[in-house]
Amino acid sequence: MAQLSFGQAVNNALDLAMSMDESIFLAGEGIGVSIHYDPNMPSHGLLEKYGPKRVKDTPVSEAAIAGLAVGASCMGLRPVVEIMFLPFITLATDMLVNHAGKLRYLSGGKSTFPLTVRVKAGVNFAAGCQHSHNLEAWLAHSPGLKVVFPSTPEDAKGLLLSAIFDPNPVIVIEEMGLYWGKGEVPEGDYRVPIGKARIAMPGKDCTLVCYGGATVTALEAAAILSKENIFLEIIDLRSLVPLDRDCLLNSVKKTGRLVVLHDATKFGGFGAEIAAIVAEDAFKFLKAPIKRVAAPDIPVPFSPTQEKFYKPSARMVVDAVKSITG
Amino acid sequence: MAQLSFGQAVNNALDLAMSMDESIFLAGEGIGVSIHYDPNMPSHGLLEKYGPKRVKDTPVSEAAIAGLAVGASCMGLRPVVEIMFLPFITLATDMLVNHAGKLRYLSGGKSTFPLTVRVKAGVNFAAGCQHSHNLEAWLAHSPGLKVVFPSTPEDAKGLLLSAIFDPNPVIVIEEMGLYWGKGEVPEGDYRVPIGKARIAMPGKDCTLVCYGGATVTALEAAAILSKENIFLEIIDLRSLVPLDRDCLLNSVKKTGRLVVLHDATKFGGFGAEIAAIVAEDAFKFLKAPIKRVAAPDIPVPFSPTQEKFYKPSARMVVDAVKSITG
Amino acid sequence: MEPQLNLVRLKTMYEKMVLIRKFEERIIELVQEQGRIPGMQILANGQEAVAVGIIESLNAEDVIVSNHRSHGHLLAKGADPKYLMAEIMGKSGGVNKGKSGTLHLAVPEVNALMTSTVVGAGPPLAAGAAFAQQYRDEPNITVVFFGDGAAAEGSVHEAMNLAALWKLPLLFVCENNCWAGAQSYSQHCSIGNIAQRGIAYDMPGEYVDGNDVEKVYDLAVSMTDYCRKGKGPALIEAKTYRMRGHGENDHQHYVDKEELVFWTKKCPIGNLKEKMLKEGLITEDELQVVETVSKAIVDEAVAFADESPFPYAEEALDDVWVK
Amino acid sequence: MEPQLNLVRLKTMYEKMVLIRKFEERIIELVQEQGRIPGMQILANGQEAVAVGIIESLNAEDVIVSNHRSHGHLLAKGADPKYLMAEIMGKSGGVNKGKSGTLHLAVPEVNALMTSTVVGAGPPLAAGAAFAQQYRDEPNITVVFFGDGAAAEGSVHEAMNLAALWKLPLLFVCENNCWAGAQSYSQHCSIGNIAQRGIAYDMPGEYVDGNDVEKVYDLAVSMTDYCRKGKGPALIEAKTYRMRGHGENDHQHYVDKEELVFWTKKCPIGNLKEKMLKEGLITEDELQVVETVSKAIVDEAVAFADESPFPYAEEALDDVWVK
Ligand SMILES: Cc1ncc(C[n+]2csc(CCOP(=O)(O)OP(=O)(O)O)c2C)c(N)n1
Ligand SMILES: Cc1ncc(C[n+]2csc(CCOP(=O)(O)OP(=O)(O)O)c2C)c(N)n1
Numbered sequence A, B: 001m002a003q004l005s006f007g008q009a010v011n012n013a014l015d016l017a018m019s020m021d022e023s024i025f026l027a028g029e030g031i032g033v034s035i036h037y038d039p040n041m042p043s044h045g046l047l048e049k050y051g052p053k054r055v056k057d058t059p060v061s062e063a064a065i066a067g068l069a070v071g072a073s074c075m076g077l078r079p080v081v082e083i084m085f086l087p088f089i090t091l092a093t094d095m096l097v098n099h100a101g102k103l104r105y106l107s108g109g110k111s112t113f114p115l116t117v118r119v120k121a122g123v124n125f126a127a128g129c130q131h132s133h134n135l136e137a138w139l140a141h142s143p144g145l146k147v148v149f150p151s152t153p154e155d156a157k158g159l160l161l162s163a164i165f166d167p168n169p170v171i172v173i174e175e176m177g178l179y180w181g182k183g184e185v186p187e188g189d190y191r192v193p194i195g196k197a198r199i200a201m202p203g204k205d206c207t208l209v210c211y212g213g214a215t216v217t218a219l220e221a222a223a224i225l226s227k228e229n230i231f232l233e234i235i236d237l238r239s240l241v242p243l244d245r246d247c248l249l250n251s252v253k254k255t256g257r258l259v260v261l262h263d264a265t266k267f268g269g270f271g272a273e274i275a276a277i278v279a280e281d282a283f284k285f286l287k288a289p290i291k292r293v294a295a296p297d298i299p300v301p302f303s304p305t306q307e308k309f310y311k312p313s314a315r316m317v318v319d320a321v322k323s324i325t326g
Numbered sequence C, D: 001m002e003p004q005l006n007l008v009r010l011k012t013m014y015e016k017m018v019l020i021r022k023f024e025e026r027i028i029e030l031v032q033e034q035g036r037i038p039g040m041q042i043l044a045n046g047q048e049a050v051a052v053g054i055i056e057s058l059n060a061e062d063v064i065v066s067n068h069r070s071h072g073h074l075l076a077k078g079a080d081p082k083y084l085m086a087e088i089m090g091k092s093g094g095v096n097k098g099k100s101g102t103l104h105l106a107v108p109e110v111n112a113l114m115t116s117t118v119v120g121a122g123p124p125l126a127a128g129a130a131f132a133q134q135y136r137d138e139p140n141i142t143v144v145f146f147g148d149g150a151a152a153e154g155s156v157h158e159a160m161n162l163a164a165l166w167k168l169p170l171l172f173v174c175e176n177n178c179w180a181g182a183q184s185y186s187q188h189c190s191i192g193n194i195a196q197r198g199i200a201y202d203m204p205g206e207y208v209d210g211n212d213v214e215k216v217y218d219l220a221v222s223m224t225d226y227c228r229k230g231k232g233p234a235l236i237e238a239k240t241y242r243m244r245g246h247g248e249n250d251h252q253h254y255v256d257k258e259e260l261v262f263w264t265k266k267c268p269i270g271n272l273k274e275k276m277l278k279e280g281l282i283t284e285d286e287l288q289v290v291e292t293v294s295k296a297i298v299d300e301a302v303a304f305a306d307e308s309p310f311p312y313a314e315e316a317l318d319d320v321w322v323k
């Protein structure tokens, strides 16, 4: 075990994977030479270590970056490419959704696309709505793509390694605000299986489902609530696709209550899917309405007062939980 | 009233709007000269009537088509552009989601974008998954965009006219399979308000929520069920954004049961939002689990046997309803 | 005739063009027999010389990336007509088990790994394939076929810039068939020759009479040679014509009939046949054999496809994931 | 000095450049005073001559579409520094009520209606604006500013093809500042001069020393004239340099220090000042007035911004829709 920041954990996974398998290369805007000179940035130092053949800075061309990944993976390489921020993934969605996710199917299972796309998310960095826009729900609604969204350094490493060596296309969403936060990270080729959720905190009164940066908010809320003797069971999904339905349903069967939390906007967000699954498959265990805590249905505002207002808070989670418990 | 096909109703709306307002122009791939020579196609005959200044065939450039709409609308025109098929909207999502939906907000309410994007949907035309892929859930999850999805000739006309004269960006999804089907359509400047659902059939036993082409399936299912004395209340949403929450909730409060139906894939589909709203705001009225009938989480297969399997059927609706009634 | 193009090769190319033509003519018949083929059929009738001339310059290991108009490319690359026809009919014996149909036929067996019907998608995919070839120091190259209409897509620009910047072994082949759907070339493209866009990326770009298989082949040989030597990508614009509508339901109401007559006279197959006859390179008997053989191949393909059952509905759930 | 560029204009341009420089130097100070400005600041330091030279050739009714590096463009077009500064600080008195911040400042009052920080998004938006001008037979044109990095985006290609095809009154201005983030020009672009891409669309394309405001202005006059006459779009590549990092946290560890020295000597403001002094076009006193006035304007802007409160949190919910 080592104490690593989230960013270092990602870096460690990339480094390890590259040292294990020659068919892995990295590509993206500033993946080699970066405006940041910070060991907490995911690809820090890898150009120096692996050289420009395997660490490829690209032009500002999101469709080409994604196309590069699709085409190269089909030929047997294992591309790990980066789309800088989630809203820019719009520019790559044709390549990801219509190609990465479908070309294997279209080939009748003959072609394979073992590619990984890393993309940064976050609503807390005062860059406004064209840099901050959580679109994980889009990707999760796209057949043929796996989607993971880690919340701890350990999972950041373990899920990324699993993603890179997965024979299917995997989108890895990284919460930027977490890059500098530290945690214990197993050494070596450590993998976290894609499709398994994590019980971040066991509890009996209410299930709280979250992922990525919202997990931090959830833990804060749990701390507040525990003082009032309300015990949350926090499920950190880790993988949105495939989803760990069993973990979700078992928890709700136990607690009888569900709150879903995410930083994305509420309407049509991924939380709706969680709510719908539970309303469909654990209905009779539900003792109260399902609550969703999410961002309002607006673009992310710039001004600090308003950006803070936008991001779902522990207080909102506490209120939601209390509205359905006791 | 006139008997018009759905396609003619769209055509009639375009024609009327153009004759009423000089600031309206059409643009798209084959919007003027088309490979189809069929009066049931939405823009049939409009080039001849309004000339090439107002009916603009474009290059095959979806981002530019959408950008054209955003830029021209900001200058006070009312662009009505077409993206040929829903999966190709991926190529326009940056322009639509990051620009059409956000630039007004970013301007602090100073700029306005009265644009309309028409796009064709459908899973039943043997073209495979790169032509057939219902992505309405993406658009509905994008702040700043309105989304409508009519199911009858009357609504096709009335919603399109409302969309064109709406001061905000509106995406109008047209179910291709419906183009040739006829119905009564009011003459003249007939508008259907955006944000109001339609009770396509009143009933007492179970609420069925649907939109677009799935409404046909819903009506079929209702006919079957009525023979067994199960009476569906069919809500044809018409608008996904803004959503007619009242209509939805009132119906569920009455029936106590909900089935949601759409042709899009299930996981993360728009049906999840409907289920989540009801599980949140009408929970205590629910007598049974909420069921979703939707396509499996796979790309649309080509082979007729498999494409038929893909598309949710009346039989599946009947089974879902029966599993929660009686 | 150029020196590198010997008679054997010329005959092979002729045979391939005839096979493609017959294969697609049979599709036309099948479409007319209501319901025998589902969906739209986008045919390469009139464009056979591009597919054959370009692909004749390749090795078996070279990769091609194709588009919605792929029958010619795939047959030229050696795909088995049986499996193609079965796929086009949506049968379980199809090369893609009926999941694809005509629009996105992938035939990895002949290194046609990816085909996309999203206009303009081929070039970035092909850049990825060419990158893999460069990365592994392979002697192979990738060829991507796209239309004049596709040239307007942003993805094509991104791919050209990337390929030129990284000197990828990638040949861009723009089949300029004068149409993008119902839009004529001058209605969708801002320049006279798409080949000229090579200048925008510091990449060689040349156009060629796409109805003359010998000329196409000769240019392809020099361009593929350039790519193979690691000098970077190159662009060929093959000027040709789409003889049928965009899909068999398109009756070309918007096409000038004289233009069709003009191009009918420029038929790549008819002209080559005449030329070979005139120069004594082939006999009427030999020509007859070519006809007979290709008809037999197509007959066999249709018989195979007819016999192949439709796939089981539930098998639609397979092939999304590598398990 | 060219005939059309009279002394009054030259002084105006000098004043504008100085104002932009001072405005952004104040931002640098404010960034250093922890917490006074939220987010990344992308500055046009060193590039002032491009904004000023181009925009001086426009009328008030002409439209500009800008990008993440917009302060210079907007100030040159006449935006009020008070409202800009307040917006940059996220205040309710900001030109966009604090919804935008520095990255997407829109100032419709001066016909800067749309600004996007999505690299490459400007050109298609600008094509839409230019289309509206053409549609209404207005005498106005649109100018879009984008970077050398942006030139690699597909959207730029689509917009250029469309604009050239439809002969839209649109001037494309590529500010080639040698960098796209931490990638130098030769690492992201496949050709020597982006201006050359004009050929790919049959559109005039020329490059100019972007640090020489007179040359920029002269070329802009002839190019805007071309666009205004309905001949179609045109492309200017202004060669300049980004003097600061990409954001004030970027300490340019990847930049060759000699290159910085080289470009420091080419400062568009310093050189013009020297030239005007040498040629007796301006006096030291006049220069001092320019300094004093621009400092006063910036002081006033900061004072205004400081006094303006942060917007109410709940007002975040406004301005999505026209009600
Ligand atoms: C992204 C996208 N937009 C639109 C279409 C619809 N479409 C299919 S073929 C075609 C015309 C393509 O023209 P071209 O590239 O010249 O190819 P050709 O059909 O002439 O071979 C269009 C617009 C599509 N398949 N993909
Ligand atoms: C679509 C998109 N991709 C990536 C980015 C991140 N990004 C911001 S500025 C920049 C570099 C742009 O370079 P250039 O166009 O030359 O403009 P400059 O910053 O040099 O003025 C990048 C990659 C972005 N904002 N948008």
Ligand SMILES: [Mg+2]
Binding pocket: C147, C148, C149, C175, C176, C177, C178, C179, C180, C181
């Ligand atoms: Mg064509």
Ligand SMILES: [Mg+2]
Binding pocket: D147, D148, D149, D175, D176, D177, D178, D179, D180, D181
């Ligand atoms: Mg730059």
